[in-house]
Amino acid sequence: MRAHRIALWLAVGQLACSPGRARTSSSPEPAAPVVVPAPTRETPRAIEPPPTVTVVSPPAAVEPTTPQVDATLIEGPAAPAPASPAQHARLLDSPEDPEPKLRGGIVKELEDVSYIVGNEWSLDAFREVITGLGGGYVGVGPDQAYLMMGWQRPEFAWLIDYDPKVMRVHAMYHALLRHCGSRKEFLAAFEPEATDAIAEVLDDAVADDRVRRLYRNNRDMFRWRLRSIERKLARRRVPSWLTDDETYVFVRELVLGGRVRALRVNLLDDLGMVGIGDAARELGVVVRVVYVSNAEEYWEQYAPQFERNLAALPSDARSLLLRTRLVWQVNRDYVYNAQPLQDFLAWLAAPGVETLEDVVGPKPPAQRDRINFVLTTARPP
Template identity: 30%
Template sequence: MPVLALAVLLATSAATASEPALDAFAQLPADPAPPALIRDSHYWISNEDHLGLFHEAVKDKGGLYLGVGSDQNYLLGAWARAELLVLMDFDQSIVDLHRVYRVIFLAAETPEDFLRLWRRENRAELRRLIAEGYPDKKERAGALRALGTARGAVERRLNRVVEQMAKASLPCFLVDAAEYAHIRRLYQEDKVFMVRGDLTARRTVSAIGRAAARAGKKVGVLYLSNAEQYFPYEAKYRSNIRALPLDERSVVVRTSGQRGISHVRGTYYHYNTQSGSSFLAWLADAKTRDVRGMLRYAPGGGEVYGLSRLDIGPAEAREVMKQKLLAKRQVKRGKRTRGLFRRAGAEAVQ
């Protein structure tokens, strides 16, 4: 795209942010940087290779999309036809990487051109777009650092996503023109907001809740990736989630690599979807101490081992589990009783 055209897009994007209903999103406060990163690593790309399992749950949810992590948010956000994207991560480097995505979405009119700009031979062109797109020195430096470190991994990941979605026969923003256009339009209209935020800290998530209320937006999709496996459900996390406008139509999507719950075969993760109202009910329950304790009660997703759906609250879920355990015990007792009768009959014949 010519420099002048990109400059016009960037100016139009910035002007749109002045819409009063979206001002609060444009001014979201960042949480303090964490003292250390998990495994001292930047998670530039997702390693969740079965995101297609979330397609039906998030499809056409609309509303506000709030997600952590990197590339997976664009796939899920396009499926959801989100009206706003809030991209949050506690690692500033991932926020910087989303700034790279931004200039590419604005410059590339098609999915093919989007993928082209991630290739090694086009690094100089992409660095130029970043320089033009970020007059702020700190933002420009962060985006350039993220590009320099992550470009190769991102290119490989995006190519894998194309293959995975083709195999699953699902639309993908990296191939499908309508999917791509949806995300690009959100960037053009300045309806994508990036912020360093911590799900367990005090500033960002609660501010997102207030901004959503001001804009009159419900959460359509809350994507948590596997973040919850790294912390218990303490008071601040519960408060943060309660601050978000979740309801029975909202869907929470997450993965978990913890032991004690089923994983999709050949993968690191269990995949779970949950209604917003169900999640709020579990968080209101003092016995719910962490995500694994909750997922133990999530019914399986039918044909896919390692996929679950949870739409009920803790009292009902525990009663369902209790009845299942009682039924299993009755079956075992029946087998033991039949065995005793058979042995008694055999001894009588002797």
Template identity: 30%
Template sequence: MDDTRAYHARRGIMPAMRVLALLAVLASCVASASEPALSSFASLPADPAPPELVRGNHYWISNEDHLELFHDAVKDKGGLYIGVGSDQNYLLGAWARAELLVLMDFDQSIVDLHRVYRVLFQKAETPEAFLRLWSQESKPEVRRLIEEGYPDKKERAPVLRAYGIARWAVERRLHRVVEQMKKAALPCFLVDADEYAHIRRLYQEDKVFMVRGDLTAQRSVRAIGQAAVQAGKKVGVLYLSNAEQYFPYDARYRSNIRELPLDESSVVVRTSGQRGITHVKGTYYHYNTQSGTSFLAWLEDAKTRSVLAMLRYAPDTAKVHGLSWLDTGPDEAREAMKQKLLAKRQAKKEKSRSRRTRGEAVK
């Protein structure tokens, strides 16, 4: 021991560098201790595979081409993000600055595709590098990354299959999203370094969880709700895509949604291709955003047997035809619709009376 170290040892004084190192370790321990346990998310039970897929298709990519309409609703919501489908979840999750992502789909192939996304996010340090990995030229590299990321052959095989089938469609879709968000003048994880880094960090910190989950089944959604409560997380964003148009609001679905920690700060975002409601011009879909408390209130209403029965009472925003916002319960919404129809009827009567008056004046 040199003279300086001996002096510090005798005096009980720790050198500054050792103090700083110890403080760093202590800070790390405190941070780890304050992070809620996420083990329940890591072991979410899968729901049984559906007897058949919608139209027999794997929906490898989203066909919702106006996701910019959800930006203001989901921005900086934080908390837990729960979403169905594929690429759209990364765009919305980054905007929301989600603390955790739970990605679910009743099609196991889409879950396998998210496992491809996982290895590419972990490998690519920038959005540009990420997009390059989806190119035709990068196929040998990506196959090697998948083999390294999933050493178990049984687990690796469906991931390779998903990549082999979906790669070209995903590449085309991602470049289309870049153009759409550029046109909308909004940040995008495929271009913006901060947006991309947020999703990549969630993967690096093991805060992205994937499960074959069915919104109407008995296991996954309920388990997600229980894991969220255990971890002390509120749902920031619940993204349902257009899934609800394919099933009724039965007891199981109502019960599943009630298991999720939704409140007035939560937002539910969905699309619907059904008739009887407005659609954004030139698209298949109506886009709807709804507060968590509003959704729970509608699910308590026995008359609300489907998403269409609810969306008929969701007024379009002044901003975009085909984009609605719903933050009230069924009684208030129905009364508002009643008053609107009465006002419209009264205006029609006034117009008719005015025409008759003008006609009598001409005579």
């Protein structure tokens, strides 16, 4: 059954941040389907590449080149002290957006579909540019944030998504981070023999019994995702919360210290992101990383509210927007793109800028034998 479900998930390909409908009955929480774009002449295959990087000046797209990335562990700062009661209360006080009536997808067939695991396999492409940035983290998706937090070492983190099922995934992870003192214990929590014991832990830790059902009915999917990331990053010698004990401890202590909040936020709505910006300012935190996955590929053009939402976040010259662009038929992965957040805001404010291609140019040619990373530094004319 496990092999069948994973094969089915791969057969249709998944997009990292497309959402789905919440369930309120006792029916199983299904694993997330995935999508593969229209076939090309190239045959997809799995890769274990070194990272690549290029600097792009829109609108031209250029071939990535290979940087020298030191993947050896340099121990980062320890987690900050637990949030004070006042800090924690302010973190939890900002509003959420209402659940949308229909959640988008990169194609119509994927509207209103849930994704309880990510499928971006080379998020370590961002590691070099976010390591040690500190500040605040704001990002979408079910599991990407835990990798990012381990590298960025933020003071506060807001884990956002407009799918309530993704909120339950975060509730599950947070309960298990509290329960599991080491990364080995955490990973073992998704092994078959741990199912009954961990379901009991979740029953005791989380009031919503849908979290327990989510774990029971999708444990094999979570295990596959986490173990796959662990193996890939171990082979690349990249420290992360799944491959390095010290990094796991940092992420765990950040959660236990009341400095991480998961909340329902729609990038195109007018409450959640603005509220995060207000909270960050009152907490004295500059948002240094905003991760939107491939959300921009869902939109025909940018909405004014998206610009207002990003502008509402306190940022500085070191703040980055991280995005991905789908190249599934090339390497079953994405192009990973980082851009200074203030540069991106300048592009959004420029006359005639309406689409992602207006900002960063056409999707650069991806190479199947390596990780494709693009750093965009050009400012609008």
